[in-house]
Amino acid sequence: MNQPLNDICIIEFGASVAGAACTKTFSDYGARVIKIEPYDGGKLRRIPPFKNDIPSINSGAFHLAFDSGKESVIIDFSSNSGLEIIKELYKLADLVIYDLPPSNIEKLQSVLDKESGPSTVSITPHGLQGPYKDRIENDISTLAWTTRMYRNSIENEQPLRNAPESTLVQIGHTAAAVGIGIYWGHHHDKIRRDAEVSGVEAVLGNVDTGFVSWVFTGNLPQRIGGQLKTRYPTGIYPCKNGYIVLSANEEPWFSRLCIAIGHPEILKDQRFTEFREDNWEAFMTYLGPYLEKHDKNYIFTHLQKHGVMVAPVLNASDLLNDSQAIARKSFIEIKDDKNGDFHFAGAPFHMNQINDHSFQLMAAPELGMNTNDVLGEIGYSANEIIALFRAGVVG
Numbered sequence: 001m002n003q004p005l006n007d008i009c010i011i012e013f014g015a016s017v018a019g020a021a022c023t024k025t026f027s028d029y030g031a032r033v034i035k036i037e038p039y040d041g042g043k044l045r046r047i048p049p050f051k052n053d054i055p056s057i058n059s060g061a062f063h064l065a066f067d068s069g070k071e072s073v074i075i076d077f078s079s080n081s082g083l084e085i086i087k088e089l090y091k092l093a094d095l096v097i098y099d100l101p102p103s104n105i106e107k108l109q110s111v112l113d114k115e116s117g118p119s120t121v122s123i124t125p126h127g128l129q130g131p132y133k134d135r136i137e138n139d140i141s142t143l144a145w146t147t148r149m150y151r152n153s154i155e156n157e158q159p160l161r162n163a164p165e166s167t168l169v170q171i172g173h174t175a176a177a178v179g180i181g182i183y184w185g186h187h188h189d190k191i192r193r194d195a196e197v198s199g200v201e202a203v204l205g206n207v208d209t210g211f212v213s214w215v216f217t218g219n220l221p222q223r224i225g226g227q228l229k230t231r232y233p234t235g236i237y238p239c240k241n242g243y244i245v246l247s248a249n250e251e252p253w254f255s256r257l258c259i260a261i262g263h264p265e266i267l268k269d270q271r272f273t274e275f276r277e278d279n280w281e282a283f284m285t286y287l288g289p290y291l292e293k294h295d296k297n298y299i300f301t302h303l304q305k306h307g308v309m310v311a312p313v314l315n316a317s318d319l320l321n322d323s324q325a326i327a328r329k330s331f332i333e334i335k336d337d338k339n340g341d342f343h344f345a346g347a348p349f350h351m352n353q354i355n356d357h358s359f360q361l362m363a364a365p366e367l368g369m370n371t372n373d374v375l376g377e378i379g380y381s382a383n384e385i386i387a388l389f390r391a392g393v394v395g
Contacts, residue, residue: 003030004351004358008183010034011093011118012070013108015042017139017165018123018199019099020066021172022179027069028347028359034089034374035070036077039395041367047165051339058366059339062165068334068344069362071370074395077108081393087111088378093118095183097175101136102128109194119182119192123175127198137199139167146204147211150220167203174202229280233257233287236313241295243313253308260306261290336363368395 008031012023015037027033041057044066051059076082086108090096096118098105105122112120122128125137140161143149153159175197182193204211214220227235231249248257258266263286266272271279291299296312303310314322320331320343332346347359371394375385388394 001030001357001360003360005029005031008032008094009092010095010097010179011036011089012097012099013104014097014099014123015044016099017044017047017062017066017168018172018175019097020044020062021169022097022099022121022123022175023070024066024068025173025176025348026179028361030358030360033070034092034370035067035072035365036075036086036089037072037367039074039076039392045367064334064336064339064342064364065344067364069360070365071374072365072367073371073374074368075371076393076395077104079391079393081388081391083107083111085375085378085380085388085394089374090117092378094186095179096120097123097179099123102133114192117192119186120194121175121179121182122194122196123171123199124196125199127201128196139165142171142199142203143167145200148203151210168199171197171199171202230277232276232280232283237287237291239291239294239296239299242315244291244296244299245311245313247309256306257303257308258286260303260308261287332361334361334363338363338366371395 005026008026010023010026010031010033012019012033012035014020020035023031023033023035045057045060045063046055047060047062048055049061050056057063075085077086090112096112098108098120100108100122102122102124105124105128109120112118124133125142126132126135137145140149143161144159149159149161152162178195178197182195186192210220227233227237228249233246234249236243236245246257248254255267258264266283266286271282276283294302300310300312312318319325322330325331328346330346331343333341333343335341344361346361350356351358372385375388375394376382380388385394
């Protein structure tokens with residue numbers, strides 16, 4: 001199939017979510033991604049859930065989702081023999097993605113040809129310089145460093161985390177954007193580049209950190225989790241069968257909402273025209289019964305007709321039947337002989353038309369299933385591969 005990234009070969013080092021999310025962006029659009037894995041498969045393959053709740057390095061949901069369409073090669077690069085293999089593998093690559101501790105990245109780059117070799121992107125929690133460069137973080141600790149956890153909280157309650165691993169996915173997508181940029185540059189000006197992505201910096205730069213408002217005002221931003229009771233109705237509200245999100249605290253949306261729920265008299269009530277910030281509980285005596293009476297899809301449809309900014313809070317079971325998702329082919333069924341058929345998220349963007357074939361979601365590889373083929377491709381004989389296997393260098 002002719003896809004936009006068919007001509008790119010990428011080598012991925014690492015076994016965590018950030019690096020895997022980065023290179024998935026390439027493999028789903030046609031790039032060849034050779035994933036170098038440790039003998040034990042690493043962390044990503046061990047993140048639950050698992051098919052039928054049976055733990056397996058080949059059936060974890062995160063592995064199946066983020067390693068789609070890649071090749072899996074087991075190499076122990078702590079040995080000189082392993083580094084020799086890596087040196088040869090670099091000759092296949094247009095781009096290398098490292099998601100490893102700085103010391104390992106330095107070792108792998110020691111056998112990289114800095115004149116004619118591929119460009120690289122290094123993903124680490126704090127970058128390759130500075131007093132924290134060797135710190136080990138995870139998705140929740142990274143989020144804490146960036147002020148987003150403080151911002152994402154309910155007033156008078158402890159800060160909240162994002163969904164598990166989602167912080168690392170965002171870091172991976174940042175690295176993918178960097179990667180395609182330096183690949184394009186290398187392809188056009190023949191200058192190789194070594195880029196580094198600090199996970200903390202990638203997340204800190206997001207607009208919801210509140211850093212910019214603090215710089216200009218000197219005040220910490222309002223903690224916006226749950227419902228705002230001074231600028232309402234804004235936030236998450238329960239309804240008959242779940243939750244909806246409202247953003248109708250300003251005009252003309254506030255007026256539209258009052259009319260839509262059958263209470264236009266609110267707009268002439270001094271409590272809400274002049275002293276609204278002190279009367280959230282009084283306002284809920286009007287809005288509350290409306291929400292309790294109707295389900296989220298009715299509320300969404302009804303309020304949208306009145307021009308109110310509203311959305312249903314979907315859970316996983318809602319997604320496959322969502323009319324917009326169906327129209328956009330937002331979810332794709334994967335045929336997997338080993339793990340059965342399942343659905344995963346489809347294309348994050350479309351080119352030219354929805355039915356184009358630029359994006360193709362393929363099954364993830366079993367651990368080490370491509371080792372022999374890739375080693376043969378770079379010149380190792382069958383006897384040499386057997387010797388390396390017996391020595392524990394490859395698997």
